[in-house]
Amino acid sequence: MGWYKAHATLNKPNGSRLIDKCLFCGQHKEIKATNFVLEFSEWERETGNICKSCYVANAVKVTAYQ
Numbered sequence: 001m002g003w004y005k006a007h008a009t010l011n012k013p014n015g016s017r018l019i020d021k022c023l024f025c026g027q028h029k030e031i032k033a034t035n036f037v038l039e040f041s042e043w044e045r046e047t048g049n050i051c052k053s054c055y056v057a058n059a060v061k062v063t064a065y066q
């Protein structure tokens, strides 16, 4: 029973899940991208982590502006 779990660590995807502080909401969540560039204006930029939910929300907002 449950013998298949013996190799669980070998099947773990490499770096697929990263929990860190999100640049947008400031909460520790699952990170979607670690090098997301947040543009406040033409000359103000910040690179950091963005969680899944913020990534989706931001993507929708950016699309709406275009």
Ligand SMILES: [Zn+2]
Binding pocket: 022, 023, 024, 025, 026, 027, 029, 050, 051, 052, 053, 054, 055
């Ligand atoms: Zn977030």
